[in-house]
Amino acid sequence: MTDVFRFDFGIGAARDEHVKVTDSTLYEPDRGYGFSSVTKVAAKSREEAEGMGSDFCIPVETSFLLDVENGVYTVNLLIGDAITATETTIKAGCGRLVAQRLRTVAGEFIRYSFSLSVRDGQIRLAFTGLAPRINALEVLSSNQTVTVFLAGDSTVTDQPEDGYPYAGWGQMLPKWFKQDAAIENRAVSGRSSKSFIGEGRLDEIWQWMKPRDVLIIQFGHNDQKPDEERRTEPFTTYKEYLKRYIDGARQREALPVLVTSVQRRFYEADGRLIDTHGDYLIAMRELAEEENVPLIDLAEESRKLFEELGPEATKSVFMWAAPGEFMNFPNGVEDNTHFQERGALQVAGLVVEQLKQLRLGAIQVAFR
Template sequence: MNSVNREWAFDFGPGQPMKGYIGVSPQLRYDEEVGYGFEGNGQVNGRSRRQQELSVGETHHAEEHLIHSFCIPIGVNFVVKVPDGTYRVIAQMGDLLADTLTVLKAGESKAVLPPIPTIAGQFRTVMFTVPVRGGKLVLRFSGAAPRINVLNVSSAEETLTIFLAGDSTVTDQPSIGYPNAGWGQMLPQLFKHDVVVDNHAESGRSSRSFIDEGRLESILEKMKAEDFLFIQFGHNDEKSDIPRGTEPFTTYKQYLKLYIDAARDQQARPVLVTPVHRRYFNEDGTLSDTHGDYIIAMKELAMEEDVPLIDLAAESKLLYEAAGIEGSKDYFMWSYPGEYMNHSGGVEDNTHFQERGALRLAELVIEGIIKLDLQPLRMYVR
């Protein structure tokens, strides 16, 4: 492990690792002093497809170990102790003899890649970039038939970053609430490794409380010239409590302008996102607008300040109405008792999304990026 250059190379599975790689056996549990290993309540198995393992020091065809040997991590995390920053992750997975399907997330729940399938004998190399806070890179493995053969991790501080400021409809929801998800949680998988999504959105926050709690300041400490700041607030600005509530055409616009000015002071690029709609229908099957003047006010501000605007309110309205009163439940946290173990009593939530809905909204954000021709983001869409 090279802590000076912030580069790590791991070779997973039984047997001797390839020269220059750190060996990771299925039994290796995370230890603070060692600085890497598996943790969690799932299970890790390992296999080697070589008929005869290399002996210690043997180098002939040593690279075959990268393919022949692998770990099968199910519902566990692989953790690497790293300094906070931005990291490029390159993973290789596959199996000579079996079809595989691996789901890889960062942290508790950040969807950094679409599910990764391979057929027997096929090996895929995938790449993504992820922010690390708290001194640990956490990669969570699951899927119907997961594999991990090789993992390379390196510092990537100059990567173009999209910072997200928003509320519970945007945030990375904790895994304990699965399948609850914010659209910002699903957004990273829709970009190539050239873009990192750093999601600072937090449940219950308004344009006002987000700033008052120092969350915008935390973003500014990391922001570089040419980065992006996507701003979606409204749900909690509508609340009547003093710490969060704002008025559409006065304080709401004033607080939003603070984000715009702060990003521009850093030579970064602000983008306003109208608040995604709640799922409330009128008797005639049309969606009821619960945001009202907040949407109008944000659009006015976008015009006044010449800021790009993604109208997620309008697009989500079309999405829900197309799905209908019953079909739109599939996007939200609606479930029957026993359907999800984390919500054993069932849920009827018309504000928060399950992963399917959050992904669809993230796709609508991507469509907005393409429509506005926000370069170079458009160029880096998967």
């Protein structure tokens, strides 16, 4: 297993034990690295700069792919330009936001670091922005880094690229974390606390979890559903299934955190939010107290946010779109449960603020 990968992007010879990547370095399986497309990639050099800052690639509408063994990795990027300002957004894997609008002024170079958990044998970094850059990239194996696992439903999950701008709040969470923690979002659309276990998804988390890791658990939306595969009752089976998450994490010396279900977008005539989760919220709050588990009351925090914004403004939080507004939804959409990306960012921000207040030992130093 290779523990360190180093890449120098741009023109000319590679520097300091780095592998050179140019505007024609297309990913090939035999090579194991490269851009997913080079159609709009450009390579430039600047005489005004020295070292790694003297050349770079402009990765427009492309991703950089690197084949690795499964595990946790720390990624260090060098970004900048000697003569002009830059702006770069980076998403990892299936749309997980790791860097949003990183900006440099002319002559400024920044080093930006984060950690990734890889389970499919490949690191994928997608670049966008008004003027994206990549000067250098270093990837190091880091299996002692704390991993924050997310178990949940469609409001948490990594929504697929062809559903953009659909996004789960867990998909936006990496933006707030430094390289001290890797976010592993295992949430899946349509799952309840029961069906997530029944499909073996919790067992997968147990295979990877190590001491000091964190398990964040949000279920409830689908526990209300009538089918046998998903249905739980708030004060009996819902609590019983959630306790299996708690006990399993503690057995592995990891830290469980419960999250009450984020609210849906339904309002009373007076502008107050209608609670659609009822006893499931009460049951989770009770369980957190009974088992002495840290609780993020996202139901309450999202209620306050959505009531402050009101019925009209929350359309920009939830997946509401006019016909033609988003390419993937030419006929428009009105969804009062799921978020568009900017709404998922707001909800993720609520989660992060609550996590900071909890001051959990494993990740309290990991926030940006």
